[in-house]
Amino acid sequence: MDKFAKDGDYLTVFLPATSEALVFRVRSIVNKAFNLIDYGPLPIHQGTVLKTIDGTSTTTSDYGVLPARAYTDPIQFPTQLNVYDNTDMWYIPKEYRDRLFHAIQYVKPAWIRVEVQIPTGTIQNRFQKERVMGGVERDFGYSRGSIEVIHFPEVHYGFRYCNDLNIDVNTFVRFEYAEYKIEIPMDAQLIYDILIRKVPSVWVSLPYSVEDSTFQSSLVKTYGITGFPLRGINERDKAIREYQSLLKDVKSVWGGSE
Amino acid sequence: MKELITVYGSATPTASGQSGDFTLNSQIAYNTFNYIRIPKGTKLKIWAKRISGTTTFTFIVNYTPNIISRSPNWTTLGSEYLSSPGTLELEKRKPIIVNGFTGNEAIKLSYSNTGGSGTLTVEVDIEITDEE
Numbered sequence: 603m604d605k606f607a608k609d610g611d612y613l614t615v616f617l618p619a620t621s622e623a624l625v626f627r628v629r630s631i632v633n634k635a636f637n638l639i640d641y642g643p644l645p646i647h648q649g650t651v652l653k654t655i656d657g658t659s660t661t662t663s664d665y666g667v668l669p670a671r672a673y674t675d676p677i678q679f680p681t682q683l684n685v686y687d688n689t690d691m692w693y694i695p696k697e698y699r700d701r702l703f704h705a706i707q708y709v710k711p712a713w714i715r716v717e718v719q720i721p722t723g724t725i726q727n728r729f730q731k732e733r734v735m736g737g738v739e740r741d742f743g744y745s746r747g748s749i750e751v752i753h754f755p756e757v758h759y760g761f762r763y764c765n766d767l768n769i770d771v772n773t774f775v776r777f778e779y780a781e782y783k784i785e786i787p788m789d790a791q792l793i794y795d796i797l798i799r800k801v802p803s804v805w806v807s808l809p810y811s812v813e814d815s816t817f818q819s820s821l822v823k824t825y826g827i828t829g830f831p832l833r834g835i836n837e838r839d840k841a842i843r844e845y846q847s848l849l850k851d852v853k854s855v856w857g858g859s860e
Numbered sequence: 861m862k863e864l865i866t867v868y869g870s871a872t873p874t875a876s877g878q879s880g881d882f883t884l885n886s887q888i889a890y891n892t893f894n895y896i897r898i899p900k901g902t903k904l905k906i907w908a909k910r911i912s913g914t915t916t917f918t919f920i921v922n923y924t925p926n927i928i929s930r931s932p933n934w935t936t937l938g939s940e941y942l943s944s945p946g947t948l949e950l951e952k953r954k955p956i957i958v959n960g961f962t963g964n965e966a967i968k969l970s971y972s973n974t975g976g977s978g979t980l981t982v983e984v985d986i987e988i989t990d991e992e
Contacts, residue, residue: 663890748861769888
């Protein structure tokens, strides 16, 4: 659990696309003794037609099998559990704003390329501003074997996978996660100190490099704001005034203003 | 990233002098395969080999830099000779390493039978990693 925040820690989720960050205090981690979900095979159904990185297409032979050289469309994680949305086990609505899921996804075999779209359909892996799009089917824009995200309410995340070996592989996914019970600190000075790293926090940069209006409006629906802009250490007074103004719009995590 | 897998295969040559490639399988593979293509930016390490046979044969690790060529040019990276029927277990403290520079590199496992008819079996522990 070293990668995760601990009870009482501050958690900063940085959004590179907007140079803003959301700052939370972790009131507690509610799944401390059970932080693994052995999800099972990737939810790829038998008979699914997938494109290959060689420019052809192929059909999956069985559930959870990723064919040789093939890559998927964006995948969410369905479940038979009685979750809020059983087509996407990580999706929660804005009313769950006192909860935040920090999840690291491990895929087997570990050579599988992984990419996340936030929200589903928005490619976040770009090169030279937005000039070139990356992704699992290209030479950049992916990681192999694992990916870390913070799941915000009201947002569906889409994951894509590519198997660049010549072997059809049986897949498996494990999630290591923390369900944080959170609050937004209501002190502008403290937020400033966290964002200039004077006060320690667990800092997670979300793979969100292209601003998306759906994602931004989801943050507003959930928290009332899209985040706190990062300011330099020479902009203290300006930053604190700005943060004080933003804090007036922050929705209470305890079911307050809508 | 690193993934350690065991691949295995068998062959049944009927006479001395016969050679061929092992058809391979692995728990992680859905079906059989004849070679392993090394993903671009990773390296393949061969850590251990278990070779057994009811006859004598030479076990060969072959490499090609370009598996997508119409007729790949295979060269021998290493070989082991099973000099009498039985089992040979070899573990490498320093593995055989093959880099995936272009994504077109591949290895295959082959045999050259030196005894009579028999069954040849191999199990090889392979790591695919992007670490040193």
